[in-house]
Amino acid sequence: MPEGDTVWRAAQRLHESLAGRVLTSSDLRVPALATVDLAGITVLGVVPRGKHLLTRLGDGRTLHTHFRMDGAWHLYRPDQGWRGGPAHEIRAILQNAEWTAVGYRLPVVDLLATAREGEVVGHLGPDLLGPDWDTDEALRRLRERPQREIGDALRDQSNLAGIGNVYACETLFLEGVNPWDAVGSVVDLAAITQTARRLLMRNARRGRQTTTDDDRRPHFVYGRRGRPCYRCGTLVRSRDQGSPTRMRVTYWCPGCQPPRAAEGTIRPA
């Protein structure tokens, strides 16, 4: 599943290949846009917002796409074969004289006025990889619901954008915070956002999703259910977390991330 760093890298590569160049052809394979032809229009730039990608066009419109679970953009030279998946999974093709950008399995492809981008990404919290990252605003949004579990709150893109399940689990491990603790009980919420941002920025630049500094064992807890913690040897646990529409498997080390019980309540270990 793409996280903020994956989307950021995709945007960088698309921006380098498309920005400032005139499209020679386009093919948007969603019913509402089947007759749209973007040939002759210059791409101004490609901007990531959380897991959304905004391709801004010289005619005042923006092509909005979203990766969700397994979407991807691939770039090809004119003489290269396309290898991103079967043809029926292609949702968008943007071509200029040098590059062809092919979008596979994109659940969202739409065109809107650039001035109205806020309608599709305005609900997002501050973007951890954005130039306008705002720690105070992210903390304000997180604290609006102090009873909510921190693991679930961190993955909610309306609080802060860019953290998927890998970074939620790994950040909470590094900060020693139990994923089921209430947001309001977390002592240093700012440290959690700083750690998530540091991991995302570092990995966005180098194109890996390692949180341990060791590529042979890239994650502390994510995907490691039942295996010993690298730090304390306790077996890593996992459990579903979040509302039914946003359920994810959360991983944590009970030794390094003990629950911080609120007064007068009984918490699961």
Ligand SMILES: [Zn+2]
């Ligand atoms: Zn541990």
